[in-house]
Amino acid sequence: MQLLPGVGPKTAQRLALHLIKRPEKEVQALAQALIDAKKQVGLCKICYHLSAEPVCSICSNHNRDRTTICVVADSRDVIALEKTREYRGLYHVLGGVISPMDGIGPEQLHIDSLVRRVSKEQIKEIILAIDPSVEGETTTLYIGQLLKPFTKVTRIAFGLPMGGDLEYADEVTLARALEGRRELD
Numbered sequence: 001m002q003l004l005p006g007v008g009p010k011t012a013q014r015l016a017l018h019l020i021k022r023p024e025k026e027v028q029a030l031a032q033a034l035i036d037a038k039k040q041v042g043l044c045k046i047c048y049h050l051s052a053e054p055v056c057s058i059c060s061n062h063n064r065d066r067t068t069i070c071v072v073a074d075s076r077d078v079i080a081l082e083k084t085r086e087y088r089g090l091y092h093v094l095g096g097v098i099s100p101m102d103g104i105g106p107e108q109l110h111i112d113s114l115v116r117r118v119s120k121e122q123i124k125e126i127i128l129a130i131d132p133s134v135e136g137e138t139t140t141l142y143i144g145q146l147l148k149p150f151t152k153v154t155r156i157a158f159g160l161p162m163g164g165d166l167e168y169a170d171e172v173t174l175a176r177a178l179e180g181r182r183e184l185d
Contacts, residue, residue: 046117048093048110050075058082058091065089067124071114071143073097073136077129089127092117097135098142106142114143118150128155132176157182 007015019027043049044056051057058064058078068089072078078091094109106112118126126147130136144153157180160169169177 043093047091048095048113049078049091063088067122068127069114069118069123069125070127070129072129073131073139081129094130094139097130097133097139099135109139111143111146115146115150118147123151125152125154128153130155132158132172 004012019030040052041050042052044051044059045054046059047056049056049058053060065088069092070081070087070089071092071094072081073094073096075093078093081087081091092110092114094111094114096104096109098104098106098109117123126143128140128143130140140155144155147153157176158173159177159180160173
């Protein structure tokens, strides 16, 4: 169980002990559900978000704004953004970030397909929503340079979380919060 992200030794032990106490049919049903999910869930052929269908529910929804694409590193980012119910455009999942230390270059990510997509479609804006790590910044700058000839490229603002204290924020976060400021409505 410790193979799962966020599951430490104690949680893994609790889960294992819980499963051992369950009836065998329940454990088999859980195991089969995991196997089925692994077999049935793949990547959307347009945006590379997780999907049980060749085209995901977001890409197939014609009520979405088809002129805006939000570029993210992972499907978890799509899920997080969708929970806000604020963004109504499409997505493009890179499948990670550029990380030379880990042997991940642009060719291992879904960047070429993003450039093809933007060059062929009537895209008015690309929103880069990639974590502000060193690797994320590298990926953001790389993609930004590739896409600027085709369309407007923006990035999400970074700053302080709700309930956060200024005194505990690091300098980079404070600088980003100042850069991303906007006029009050």
